[in-house]
Amino acid sequence: MTTTQFSILSALGSGSSLTMNELAQAMMMDRTTLVRALRPLLQNGFVASKPDRWVNRRLQLALTGSGRVKLDEAVVHWRAAQDEFERKFGPEQAAFLRRELFRVTRDVSNT
Numbered sequence: 001m002t003t004t005q006f007s008i009l010s011a012l013g014s015g016s017s018l019t020m021n022e023l024a025q026a027m028m029m030d031r032t033t034l035v036r037a038l039r040p041l042l043q044n045g046f047v048a049s050k051p052d053r054w055v056n057r058r059l060q061l062a063l064t065g066s067g068r069v070k071l072d073e074a075v076v077h078w079r080a081a082q083d084e085f086e087r088k089f090g091p092e093q094a095a096f097l098r099r100e101l102f103r104v105t106r107d108v109s110n111t
Contacts, residue, residue, distance in 0.1 A: 001074055004029075004037040009063060009071040012047060017062035028105060046070050 001009075004027075011026050012018065018026065024034045038061070041047040046067035049059045063071065086094045
């Protein structure tokens, strides 16, 4: 699983379904890149897609039961990586770097 795929599962992990556009906006990526990252998740049954009940041409994406299991497994590894990052950089420096990454991402998405 790639970090982008982990982020997709996390975004869908709240329990609500999202349209492709909503997920692309949440992920701050274009639809083509999202489709490429989403394809294996759909093929492996981690994410399900169904037509939107209001707009038939729009798909709703949702985490499946096996997707929830996969996300829970991946979170263990993500937390271990975060813990190691904090140990190596220290909590204050790690927090600063996270803030900067979020700021850069926000600034890029607003242009």
